[in-house]
Amino acid sequence: MTPRPAPAGVWFITPGHSPARFPAAHRCGADVALVDLEDSVPAALKAQARQNAAAFFTAPAIAPALGVRISSPTTRDGIHDLAAIAEYPTRPDIVLIPKTESPRDIEVAAGVLDAPGYTPHLYGLIETPRALEDLPSIVRAPRLAGVLFGTADYATATGCTATWDALLHARSVLVTSAAAAGIHAIDSPFFDLQDNAGLRREAEQARNLGFAGKCCVHPRQLPHVTAVFTPTDAEVATARAIVAAAQDAGDRIVEVAGQMVGPPMVKAARALVARAEAVGTQHEVTA
Template sequence: MTNAPAGVWLITPGHTPARFTRAHTAGADVALVDLEDSVPVAAKPEARTSARGFFTQPDTPASCTLGIRINAPTTREAVKDLAALADYPVPPAIVLIPKTETPRDLEVVAAALESPGHRPLLYGLIETPQAIQNLPEIVRSSHLSGLLFGTADYARSIGSSRAWEPMLYARSALVTHAAAAGIPVIDSPYFDLDDQDGLRTESLRVRDLGFRGKSCVHPRQVASVAAVFRPTPAQIARARAIVAAAEDAAGGIVRIGHQMIGPPMVQEARDLLDRTPTHVITADGAP
């Protein structure tokens, strides 16, 4: 698996700079400033200007990676976004590309933003049937660092609701192709801000399906998503014990407590430790 950021993503509108500090300090692993859907057309020039400050805020936690969602690459707004981004004093670490449908979408953004001193991590936002059909080609792009699912546009495009069953095929396809490419896939936001139980249920379902994180549209959602996707001290300790037992046994089947642990479970433990940030691993007080 790649070390590209996963976990909890928080998306904040680019034309609301008063919310930027809260976005940085809400506890998300990735904070994105948005130039697309959450910004009215008339406010997009203001958002491009305000978003410069998103990347120069003081006291941003080192554990929070900052990024931006541009407009869809086939639109005139995206051309303006890319031109503005090229002049930002501090470039975004992540660029989320809406309506990604072909590798060409990634190539266009990479050509505009990559420089000898900076190569942003490009994430493709998958939200159309065409994108699902083209996933085998999209994930082979050398510019791609990860995927994010957008249920709102996908459901609209196929004429369904955003309920679990209609979205299951697309989610399964995303997980399968992302895993084959060794990249993380992040789930869509949960749009009912007052339904914390529903948010937790959906977070558990997508985690168990293979998603490596979930995006949020409000800081109040961050804690619930983090509780699902961040390993607990007990899970970290167990993963360490599994890896240590396997190393002592030089491979093969090992026993921990009442459970027999084979190579797939050992690799699962290693994967958990590899994708868990150091500040989370050390938070359990273990050496």
């Protein structure tokens, strides 16, 4: 059986203690919608959020890939989260594991959740200096599908400012390690809900650095991030021309529109075409 592709693109997260927001998350048009059991949920409401979240995954057929951000599996809440998810009538496609600092964190989640006919995509949330130091081993955890960068916790832990320049080193290391392991890297949310220009700029910088997507924490951020991570018609046309020329040439180096094109460019073009087709399918489904 061919493995399901791990989701990338635009991610949206909604708090688990507010089930009235679930239908909007299902219709938001993101590639992935997550229900949160961690930071956005007050401590007194975590048990209720855990119970509410079961309904998040009984969404209509027309919905993005659905997932959950649990609490750290090294905490009591995280253990309760995993145990609850294992018993949900419909279980999530994706489980995001915060404070991931070793392959063992991924193994614990997989050990609780994996069952005959069910192996969710596990993503590690990289948000501590220790995690960055141990990335080469984390990204090669057998059950890891991808990583997300958590700027807020990382900046707090290091004492740096939560700006692009201050966090560029960490982002670069994360993208490089993920690429070496052949998994997706998704960028952190942009937390200033009033600065759409800043959001767009950061999304473009993340895409240019090699991130496969970016998280959003408010519905009005989605159009801006989606526009950045959706290939333009011109980009898709160019990519299709590269793929076609390479096929005609037996994958030898060819010239396309005055540019020499070799295997790395062809691989990138095929990935862009696949991304465009995935976005097109998602838009057809949510229309």
